[in-house]
Amino acid sequence: MTRLFLAGAYASAAILLATIGANAQTAAPATQPAPAASEQPATDQGTADQGSGNDQAASDDDKQAPIPFEGGQLTITQPEQDGEKVLSYDGKQLASNYDVFFDKIVKIGDVNVALVDVGDGGNQCGPAKVIVWKPKDGEIQTTTVEQDECGAPPAAVSDSAIYFVPYLLPGDSKPALQWSPTEGLTTSGNLTYTPEPGTDWKDVDPSKYDNIIDAFHNEAVYKAGQALLGNDMPDMATSLLVGGGTEKTASGAFYATGCVPHDCGGNDGFMAVDPAKQKVYFARRGDNGEAQAWPPVKDWPEDIKKAYDDAQGN
Numbered sequence: 001m002t003r004l005f006l007a008g009a010y011a012s013a014a015i016l017l018a019t020i021g022a023n024a025q026t027a028a029p030a031t032q033p034a035p036a037a038s039e040q041p042a043t044d045q046g047t048a049d050q051g052s053g054n055d056q057a058a059s060d061d062d063k064q065a066p067i068p069f070e071g072g073q074l075t076i077t078q079p080e081q082d083g084e085k086v087l088s089y090d091g092k093q094l095a096s097n098y099d100v101f102f103d104k105i106v107k108i109g110d111v112n113v114a115l116v117d118v119g120d121g122g123n124q125c126g127p128a129k130v131i132v133w134k135p136k137d138g139e140i141q142t143t144t145v146e147q148d149e150c151g152a153p154p155a156a157v158s159d160s161a162i163y164f165v166p167y168l169l170p171g172d173s174k175p176a177l178q179w180s181p182t183e184g185l186t187t188s189g190n191l192t193y194t195p196e197p198g199t200d201w202k203d204v205d206p207s208k209y210d211n212i213i214d215a216f217h218n219e220a221v222y223k224a225g226q227a228l229l230g231n232d233m234p235d236m237a238t239s240l241l242v243g244g245g246t247e248k249t250a251s252g253a254f255y256a257t258g259c260v261p262h263d264c265g266g267n268d269g270f271m272a273v274d275p276a277k278q279k280v281y282f283a284r285r286g287d288n289g290e291a292q293a294w295p296p297v298k299d300w301p302e303d304i305k306k307a308y309d310d311a312q313g314n
Contacts, residue, residue, distance in 0.1 A: 067102060069114055070134040076100050087116055087130065089140045095130045097121075103129070106157045111135075111181040113162070118144070119151055120262070126151030131162070133181055143185055145177065168193040169241075170216040170225065171233030195222035204275040206246045212256035212271050213240050221273060224280045228294040236294075239269030239284045249303040252276055257311045270311055272304045283308055 066073040072090040079086060085100035086093055099121040105114050111133055119127025128146035135141065145152040145164055156163045161183075166174035173192040179185045199218045206215070215221045216237070229236050243258030255272035259265065272281040281304055283293040297305060 064102060067105070067114065069105065069132070070112060070140070072140075074102070074114055074116075074132065076102070087118065089132065092140065094132060094140070094142050095144070097127075099127060101127075103155070106162070107159075108133075108157075108162065108180055109160060109182075113181070115155055115162075128152050129155055129164070131179060135181065143179060145179065145185065147174065147177070163188070166191060169234050169237040170213070170222060171229070171231070171237065195219040201275045201278050204273065206248075206254040206273070209246055211240065211243050211258070212246050212254075212273070213237055213243075213258075215271075215273050220278070221280060224278070225282070228280065229282060232292075232294075236269060236271075236282050236284055239267055239286075240271055247307070249307055251301070251303050253301070253304055255281075255304065255307050255311075270308050272307065274301070274304070277301075281308075 064076045066075045069089070075088050077086050077088065078084070084096045084098055087095040087100050095116070095118045097118045097120060099117070099119045101117045103115040103117050105112060107113070114132040116130045116132060117127035118130050128144050129152045131143045131145065133141055145155075147153060147164070147166055153164045153166050156165065161178045161180040164177040164179070166172075166176060168174060168191060170193055173190055175187045176189050176191050177185055178188045193216075196217050196219060199220065201218075201220045204215065204218055204221060206212075209215060216225060225236075226233060239260050240256070240258030242261055242264055243256050246254040246256045248254045249272075251274070253272055253274035253276075255270065258269050258271075260267035260269075268285050270281075270283040274280070281293075281295070281300055283291060283297065285291045293300075297308065300308070
C-alpha cells in the first residue's frame with residue numbers, strides 16, 4: 001500500500017449553511033473550497049521571486065515574497081536554517097512554525113482579511129489557519145483556528161464570514177465554526193458523522209476506497225463497527241488515518257493497516273471487513289505499546305489473523 005493520505009471530511013459553506021445542526025458524513029478533503037468572488041489569492045499581491053545569490057539557492061517553499069496588507073507588509077522569514085518560519089507584520093511576530101504559507105487575502109464585509117496556513121508539517125497532518133486583520137484605526141490582530149491536534153478544516157469564505165466545517169471520523173461529533181471581524185470565532189452548530197442511509201453489505205465495494213475508513217460510509221459496516229467499538233470508534237478510526245488502499249485475503253475479506261498522523265510506529269491500527277460473513281475486525285496498538293482487538297484475536301478467522309500477523313511483522 002504505497003499511497004498515503006489523510007482521510008477526513010468537510011462540507012462546503014453552502015452545505016454548512018443548509019445543514020447546521022444536522023448530520024454530516026465524511027469525504028476525503030482532496031481540494032479546498034472554491035474561492036468566493038471577493039477573494040484575492042496571495043499570489044496576486046506578491047511573487048515568489050526574490051533576490052539572487054544565496055536567495056536563489058533557497059527553494060520556493062523557503063522564500064515567500066512580502067505581501068502588501070493594510071498599509072504594511074506581511075512577511076514570512078526563516079531566521080535559522082532548518083528552524084521555524086516566522087509570520088510577521090511590519091516586524092511584529094504573529095505566528096511561527098515549521099510550515100508557514102500564505103493562503104489568500106479575502107474581504108469580509110469591508111475588512112480585508114489575510115489567511116495563512118501554519119503547522120508542524122510532517123506526515124499527513126493539516127495546518128492551523130491563522131486569520132490576520134486590522135480593525136479601523138486599530139492594531140493588527142490575529143486569531144488561530146485549530147480544531148484538534150491535526151490542524152483546522154479548510155476555510156470556506158462568504159461575504160460576511162469565514163466558515164470552518166470539521167473533518168469527521170466515524171463516531172465523531174464536532175462543532176462547525178465561523179469567524180467574522182465583528183463577532184470573532186463562534187460556534188454555528190454541531191455536526192455528527194452519519195453513514196449513507198440504506199446501504200447494506202451487498203453495497204460494500206473496496207475498489208472504491210482510497211482508505212479503509214471509507215468503508216464506514218456503509219451503514220451496515222458502520223453499525224457492525226459501532227457494536228464492537230462503542231466509544232472507541234473515533235480513536236480506532238484515527239489509528240487508520242495515514243493509510244492507503246486495501247488488500248484481500250483468499251476468502252474475499254479485505255483489510256488495511258494505518259497509523260495516527262505524526263505517530264506511525266507508535267499508534268497503529270488494523271481493520272478488516274468480511275462482507276460475505278457480515279463481520280468486521282479491528283486491532284490497535286497505542287502509545288503504551290499494548291494491543292487491543294475487537295473481537296479478541298483468538299476469535300478471528302485464520303486468514304484475517306494471518307493478514308494481521310503479517311502486517312505486524314510477526
